[in-house]
Amino acid sequence: MKILVIDDERPTLAMFRLFLTACGYEVLTAENGEQGMDFFASEGPDIVFTDIRMPGMDGLEVLRQIRESGSSCPVIIITGHGDMEPAMAALDLAASDFINKPVERTALNSALVRAEKQLYQTEPAEFSVTETPGDQCLKLIFSGRLSQAAASKLSAIDLETVPGGKALFLFKDNFSIDRHGVFILLEYLRQTAGSGVRIEMSGLSHNHIRFFEMAGVDKLASLVPSNPGETGL
The missing domain is CATH 3.30.750.24 (STAS domain)
Incomplete structure (x- = not known):
């Protein structure tokens, strides 16, 4: 399974790459939203993690463009602790989940399990x-x-x-x-x-x-x- 991680902080990208690779995932990393969208178009990842606050194209715009492309790919938003308004905006754009920085293993595992289940769901989205x-x-x-x-x-x-x-x-x-x-x-x-x-x-x-x-x-x-x-x- 292929996962794309978009974040402007290299230590965060290195942490995600280390953990996700150890878990058996193929990992792509991008240092900004523009590069991330290029990878999304060319590589077709199964799951996307994106930081919500980045210079230039931020995580919300990444999520918006992914949804506008017609993709239902699970997108997990990385937020700062207590970022209520950005989290709300991400949910409005059908974000799959979100995790707070500093990222904890429990939260990351939970987001991955949920995203993988969503990939294979056949149930309707109607409430x-x-x-x-x-x-x-x-x-x-x-x-x-x-x-x-x-x-x-x-x-x-x-x-x-x-x-x-x-x-x-x-x-x-x-x-x-x-x-x-x-x-x-x-x-x-x-x-x-x-x-x-x-x-x-x-x-x-x-x-x-x-x-x-x-x-x-x-x-x-x-x-x-x-x-x-x-x-x-």
């Missing part, structure tokens, strides 16, 4: 939430892309009479979200906060949990990581 009643709690299974158009599907779920006072939100591998989806989810959680229902979210990638924490979702629901430990690269 759906499936209600599965149980004796102890209500399970909601989220799949597809949560955006403004999907607001009615989420608001139709009533948590007022949840058995056991607990709701479990399970997010499938093909789940994604944009700026409007984040606001919709936050508003839904705020509206149900007074019901006394405990909400637990599971199945999110390590990196989406980071993003949800930045957005304040963790103040309204428990976020359960798949891999709670972190190891620096």
Whole structure:
């Protein structure tokens, strides 16, 4: 599998090359967005990592051009810690995932696993939430892309009479979200906060949990990581 990494910092490129090569990937590196897009056109990588802040063509423009080309190639955005607005903009452009600098092995592994699964998905991207009643709690299974158009599907779920006072939100591998989806989810959680229902979210990638924490979702629901430990690269 071929991976393209775009970053204007050579030490970051060297770190990615070392780790990804050791994991068996073929690695291409580019020091700017323009060079990265040239490699994308000529080499057709399976997965792209791109820094969001670079001189000249930044990571958002790289992502925009990849999407405008018609490619659904997973693009993973590399951001600085706490870069909420750029992360939102990347999700609006259907970024596959994002990781923060300094890059941690857990976050990188999570992004790679998610990207590889997306390459072979045959499920539709349309958002759906499936209600599965149980004796102890209500399970909601989220799949597809949560955006403004999907607001009615989420608001139709009533948590007022949840058995056991607990709701479990399970997010499938093909789940994604944009700026409007984040606001919709936050508003839904705020509206149900007074019901006394405990909400637990599971199945999110390590990196989406980071993003949800930045957005304040963790103040309204428990976020359960798949891999709670972190190891620096």
